[in-house]
Amino acid sequence: TAQISISSMNFVMGFVTLLGMQIMLSIEETADFAREAIEWCRLFPPFVLGEALIDISVNYLTNEILGSGKDIWHWEVVGRPLQFLAMEAVVYFTILLVLESDKVGALRGALARLYVQLLEKLVDDGDASPTPIAARSYRLGNAHGGVEETKAGAADADDEIDEDVLAEEMEVATASARDFSVYLRGLSKTYAGSLAGVVRHQLGAPLRWARSAKRAPAPEVLKRAVRGVGLGVRRGEVFGLLGINGAGKTTTLSVLTNDVVRTSGAAAVCGFDVDDQGEVRKRVGYCPQIDPIFELMTARETLAFYGRIKGLDPDSVGAAVESILELLDLTLYADMIARSYSGGNKRKLSLGVALIGDPEVLFLDEPSTGMDPGARRSMWSCIEALSRRRKITIILTTHSMEECEALCTRIGIMVGGRLRCLGSSQHLKQRFLHAYEVEFRIEEAAGAPGGAFERFLAARLGPGARVVERHSPHCRVSLPGTAMPLGRIFEAIEAHQEEAGVLEYSVSQGTLEQVFMGFAKRQREERGQVAGVVYEDDDVGESE
Known part of the structure; x- marks a missing residue:
């Protein structure tokens, strides 16, 4: 994690390197090199701080024993370290602000996309991202109403596109992002491997221009997590996104929150491109699967803390916090530290963190995990009220089919990074069971x-x-x-x-879970099979 990395760097630069330099200074053969190296090491604040502490100690002992020590503010005692630390604080903070700016973020995203495109040219794994909707042609598929893509390169049954998914893609392709609260058009995300993986792949196969057969897939080089998803979610809708591990649900949400930079396609929230984080963050609330709370803070303090981060005025934070505590039935626990909460109350507080600032769109990742049946239904009532009364758009990812049927107006099932079916719970059961x-x-x-x-x-x-x-x-x-x-x-x-x-x-x-398990059979990545499910060729999604 970032905390471990920073701690390790501080330890190396503030202790290991400093100790090594002091030892080298005491050896005649390495003293000159050490003096040159120290000048470069002073670019790192932990090293400067450690050097200052050593200089203070040496100066104190010299003054006590020999009576010839220098003033503590002298340049060679703390004067130089203080000046270095002051300059580095300004310079590094400025660099941080520049790196976190939207323009640099867009540049990083462009470079990441360029790197992926370069790898795709070097590595032919036979699994390219889908062609954009405007460039596709289709024909009717099998008896259950699927539509099969007929573009060049659509080689296997997995290229078959459900008619409801196709209709959604066509609607999104011809509409404006401002017509939807959440807008995805041809969204794709490919994770690129290291250059070492590319080299291993190249050495393990003939050169592209010299080969006579198709090169074997190289999953260590390119991992396609989301492949050409098209989806529009309107205001006040509760949309359920289902899929087994590795289907692409979390990556899709991460793109919408800009935690992950998309490789291609369009993604917008409330009409704003997800790259415009200043506008998007004002309108989005996110409840992750892991509770984003501090165990030594109370619920009231946690909500106030996130409210100030969200930009709420200090005079209005108190009223907003009280409103959320009442809505989530946390008033009795408002002044207790979060460590003492049950799992259900921690999930409620996580939902409260997502609600602070009156967002227009909520992303909920397993919101009722760890709750008892009573608390779960209480949260469902709260989510339903947010959608119906406040017209908040909600994207819900869950493994609970009961939760999906209770809350979602529409449901989409992802398999292998693609949206395979779309519609209400009853519609999916009628079509695919x-x-x-x-x-x-x-x-x-x-x-x-x-x-x-x-x-x-x-x-x-x-x-x-x-x-x-x-x-x-x-x-x-x-x-x-x-x-x-x-x-x-x-x-x-x-x-x-x-x-x-x-x-x-x-x-x-049939139940929605059986629809889900039927599509789960198509998942090729992360795991080969779903335990207990009987696999047959071409048996997913058929109906008579």
Whole structure:
């Protein structure tokens, strides 16, 4: 972390280097070199401070023992170190302000994009970012209404684009950023590896102009976290962003908060480009997954602290803090230090930090983590009120399907950095789930491959019945809506329950979690498979 890095540098320059210079000064062969090196070491404040302390000690002992010490303010005692420290404070603080300025930030972003483009030219991993929406052409996909990209280079099934996602991309491409609270058009983010990784890759494959076959992928060189996402979220909407680890959710939020510089595409908040951080920060509140609170500060102090950082007037901070404490039901704990809070109250305080300053857009990353069911529903009510009454736009990332269904007006599922489906919870379930899901608890012997249970499925529930998830002795089977009526399903199971080795069963409609797990099968990065999910070719997102 930054704190460890700074502490390590201070230790090296303020102790190790200083000690080494003093030893070298005492050796005749290295004394001249040490005197030259010290002049350069004085560019580092920790070294200057340590040198001053040594000079003060030496001068004190010289004065006490020999009676010939110099005045403490003499140039060779603390006069020179004080002057160096004063000049370095001004110079380094000025450099910091310049580096943190928007123009230098934009320059860093441009250089980062240029570096990525250079690596993409050097390394051909067969996985280039998607073509911008305006340059694409499409044709209708398979039976579930997908739309397949037909541009050159669209090589595999993962290039298939859902019709709802395509419609969203087209709307965003033809609209203005000011029409949306959150606006993403062709957003891509590629993390570039080190030059050493590029060299290793180049040495492990023939030169680009001399090769005869396609070079193997080089994940250590380029990591494409977000690939051509197009999305518009309007004022007052609660949008749920779902995806397993490595899908690109956190990177997308990081781009919107400008913690991460985008590689290509457009990203805007309330009509302002995310690079315009002065305007964006006034309008955004962010509740990260890790609580941004100080354990020795009270809730009241924490909210006041962040309120002043957000630019609130000192006279109005108190009223804003009291309003948030009341809204989040934290008044009773307002003057207790945060260390004593339960996990749920810490999450509430984190939400309060995001709300300070009346933001127009809220980014919530797992907001109800660690809460008991009662506190969770209380937070849901608060989030719903913020959206409905204050018309605050909310982007929610969570792994709780229940939370998504309770709060979100629209939901998007990301897989491999791309938005794979989009719509309300009910819309997604109708499009991507089979009509019925049957949960079985079966005998161990009957559940063996080719056993009585598999023969029962094929013979009695029809050829469309298939196992989609198995955690022995539990098994989940999906049935197409055209396979048989609901009554026939119960009749078939009841009539053959004993011979099939079925101990218990239940029939239900699909859930949002099953939609999510179906798309999770497509995730190639971070991990190969989702435990317990049965994988088949081309089985994600199908419906009859």
